[in-house]
Amino acid sequence: MDVVKRGVDALRGAISLTSIHGEGTSVSIRIPLTLAIIESLLVRIGSDCFVLPLAMVQECIELTGNDIARAHGRHLANVRGRITPYIPLRQRFAIGGSRPEIEQIVIIELEGKQVGLVVDHVVGEHQTVIKSIGKMFREVSGISGATILGDGSVALILDVQQLVAEEERAEREECRTGGSVLITEELQRREVYA
Amino acid sequence: MHEATEPSQYLTFTLDDEVFALNIDKVREVLDFTVITKVPRTPDFMCGVINLRGNVVPVVDMRLKFGMPATEKGVNTCIIIVEVTVDGETTILGALADSVQEVLDLEPDQIEQAPRIGTRLDIDFIRGMGKHGDNFVMILNIDKVFSADEIAGLEPSAAAA
Numbered sequence: 135m136d137v138v139k140r141g142v143d144a145l146r147g148a149i150s151l152t153s154i155h156g157e158g159t160s161v162s163i164r165i166p167l168t169l170a171i172i173e174s175l176l177v178r179i180g181s182d183c184f185v186l187p188l189a190m191v192q193e194c195i196e197l198t199g200n201d202i203a204r205a206h207g208r209h210l211a212n213v214r215g216r217i218t219p220y221i222p223l224r225q226r227f228a229i230g231g232s233r234p235e236i237e238q239i240v241i242i243e244l245e246g247k248q249v250g251l252v253v254d255h256v257v258g259e260h261q262t263v264i265k266s267i268g269k270m271f272r273e274v275s276g277i278s279g280a281t282i283l284g285d286g287s288v289a290l291i292l293d294v295q296q297l298v299a300e301e302e303r304a305e306r307e308e309c310r311t312g313g314s315v316l317i318t319e320e321l322q323r324r325e326v327y328a
Numbered sequence: 329m330h331e332a333t334e335p336s337q338y339l340t341f342t343l344d345d346e347v348f349a350l351n352i353d354k355v356r357e358v359l360d361f362t363v364i365t366k367v368p369r370t371p372d373f374m375c376g377v378i379n380l381r382g383n384v385v386p387v388v389d390m391r392l393k394f395g396m397p398a399t400e401k402g403v404n405t406c407i408i409i410v411e412v413t414v415d416g417e418t419t420i421l422g423a424l425a426d427s428v429q430e431v432l433d434l435e436p437d438q439i440e441q442a443p444r445i446g447t448r449l450d451i452d453f454i455r456g457m458g459k460h461g462d463n464f465v466m467i468l469n470i471d472k473v474f475s476a477d478e479i480a481g482l483e484p485s486a487a488a489a
Binding site: 289 | 363365366367368369370374377379382384385386419421
């Protein structure tokens with residue numbers, strides 16, 4: 135079992151166990167991306183490019199200032215009648231520069247539910263050759279690898295599962311403490327090592 | 329500190345006008361400053377990653393690690409690609425330097441042990457002080473500067489004293 139865990143960890147995967155007394159145990163192994171080529175969607179926030187697996191993407195819609203005002207500051211969007219939560223990536227990643235007037239939400243399907251990721255521009259489809267980002271970045275939540283774009287620049291591969299889990303955790307903390315957790319954590323992280 | 333019996337070569341570089349040196353066998357290459365892609369949710373001293381001939385290599389700002397103000401990109405700023413060996417495993421990473429100077433040949437008798445106080449750096453980071461003419465250069469122990477924990481992506485080690 136230790137060998138399995140080490141192997142799965144090496145691939146940046148996760149193992150989870152659910153066990154019901156008297157009924158049985160199920161072991162789930164989640165293996166994210168390995169050295170492979172995947173069809174992905176290339177998006178841009180500020181001057182940084184990110185890619186996410188195209189298979190998870192359902193659609194892209196616009197997010198205007200009006201939509202944000204109507205939601206009264208909550209990160210919820212109305213997608214054809216359905217309330218869809220979204221993650222403001224520019225905020226979460228503390229990317230500099232100013233927000234464009236009209237942003238794009240990429241609607242992802244995750245475990246049967248819909249989540250949106252807010253980006254500045256959706257550039258288009260991209261065949262991504264996954265490059266490992268190295269052990270130094272293993273603990274970074276939300277980034278699972280990198281790829282080299284046609285112009286030689288590096289784009290980071292988003293781990294949507296981790297982003298959503300992190301968001302859930304942060305919102306629960308916020309409700310408890312009444313403050314903005316992720317911004318505080320980001321500032322603290324920078325302060326400690328500055 | 330192991331005793332060297334032959335002269336070794338050291339690459340000298342500057343960080344904020346202070347001269348440091350690295351053993352040449354740890355240095356792979358020196359690049360001009362290129363676009364660095366910042367990875368979100370990383371400490372400030374981790375500048376990000378670069379594309380090195382198809383490989384994604386992390387770049388760190390040594391000035392921030394040593395408690396100096398952040399590097400200002402100038403015409404001489406460059407990235408030194410080093411090999412860091414930790415627990416027998418070798419990782420390649422890039423370190424920002426304000427400028428790269430020359431390769432020095434230092435005899436073992438020109439290298440003194442680092443003083444325990446006065447260098448304003450963690451004693452582990454310095455392998456010795458080399459004497460070159462009238463000046464001293466601090467020879468870095470690059471394996472200690474980037475600790476095993478950091479390479480493994482866990483908590484960074486404490487920086488300046």
